[in-house]
Amino acid sequence: MTWTKWSYMDHWVTETPQGPQPPSFNRAYMDRYVKQLSALGFTGFDTFFFYLHLLAGMYGSVPGFERFLQDNGFEKITGIFSAYPSATKWTAPHVRETHDRIVADCTNTLRMCEGLTGVENFIVMPTSTYYQTEPVTDDTIKVVADLWNRVGRLTLEHGMKTTCHFEFWGAIRTREQLDTFFRYTDPEYVYFFCDTAQHTIAGVDPIQMFRDYRDRCTGFHFKDTKNVDHHEAYRTPPDPELMAPQVTRWFYEMGEGGLVDFPALMKEIVRSGYDGWLTVEHDKAELGGGSYAEATAVAKWYIDNVLAEAQAEAEAEVAAR
């Protein structure tokens, strides 16, 4: 059976009377956005913590928004993304003195999620930018790990797993740093979220990463890239994703000739027995004149045709064992 748990990560930009805007521009635009995802057959929705107040305003509450999703064939909101990409005096995962404030923020986000059907992932960027955090030592990673152990315990009380999504420009980016981080975090409280493009750019094989951390993996961002960072772009202040001199656009949708071998990943997922949500992410798809709508349709076409075939092949292989 074709994979039914496909979720969409909420990066969309659409044309409005006031120029290109996120669909949270107003209720009518959100409605149209959800209908489009529904038409393609997505059944999960991932969003950012900073959209929750907007959604509550438009639909009465965050559960009110989820009910609108469900009226359109969705199962539920599957993940909430929270992040501190820029370190500040008040919030910096590698600075222990800021941890109370970060935990308080997370508590607020969890409060906004009360009454939802069952958000599974509390997705976090474990660190801020590399250049603000370096030198990245074992001790630095230990401080960061302590924070997410603490948040992981908290979110689990609300039924959500704290799962870590690593950026190519984040302070934990190499395979060695990732391994150190996972050694310092408690497997009961801190999980792994596999972003295929981010790892590839950082020179980490996402398929091997999934193979090695299968037991802690709670989700994926399926997105592609055409570049590995060979020029230390990850240290570009303040934002390597948009300001790297050598690469103007890092992220692409599946099926556009990028470096990630998605059929191989899909087979690995089937072979592993993983049966959770798979999430499509289009990050900055508008760069170079791209359209989120078309990127989403093309990615779903790739899922329905190319990945469905890879899935079927792997399932036949597993059944023949």
Place this chain on the structure above:
Amino acid sequence: MKDSLRWSYALNQWNLRLDAFVRHEDQQRALKTVSACGFDHIELASGTGRWDNISRPEVILLNHGSHQGFLDFLRTAKVQGVSSMFWDPQAPAEEEEGYAFRSTANPADSDAIVEWAKPFVDFVAGVGAEQLVVRPVGSAWMSPPLGEDGIKLVGEVWNRIGELTSAAGIGLALHYDCLGAVHTADELRGLLSATDPATVGFALDTAELTVGGIDPVAFYRENAERVTHVHLKDTRYADTGEEYRMPGAEATMLKGGAGRRIERWFFELGTEGGLVDVPAFVAALRENDYPGWVVVESDHGGNPAELAMLNSWYLQRVLGVTK
């Protein structure tokens, strides 16, 4: 779409201007979008020249080698075939006597227009499509009112082309549009009377009829036997002030250049304030066991992929069509 009706999607909305939809990979993305929305057939629209390489039979064949080569190109994106192709002989094309301006309303142009039809007839038949959909007459503002005799002359051209399409095993469908010189319901009835029901059908466009002041559901019920093709789209406006007679109505009316300054007349199914009763129209098609294609189109109403997805949503969630 798994349904008793056959659904297709018009690619015309992707061709935003003459040099914007040329690269094959861009065309593949449009085809994949249509496919992901649940449509496995498309309607093509005629154009002209090197940049309209998915719009001119000669250029399509040059690009893909053969009819089969073009079908293979579509099937790479899981689009299985072509339902129909739209052609307007009044639109000047360099392939047609170097941008000659000709009109079906001028008997002196008839032979040339019949000749021009042949590549389209051959292409539609060659790719296994079913209908050549045509604009029967030019814009109303460009010529004096046709009168009964004028409409008969127009009908005679299409009867001649209808013989060609029938001989090739395909249908010919006259498409009403809201700027056309055949404008009122009576004029439209006159054109249908002037053409041979055995070889010339009617392409009913729900939004165009509504803009033109004709109720598409009532007109369909009255003329169901003649309707061999459908374009399904919505509108929020009717042309209540005879704006179609304004000079340059293509820009002054349809692009909001003058008149009420309505910049967009055509909308996706389910649009707020839509004037077309889409559920009633589709129910009427079902009651009559309508056998032709229903082509959904959004006709330059915004981001093509967004509109295709919204139309797909409407089919799935409002009309109950399974993807």
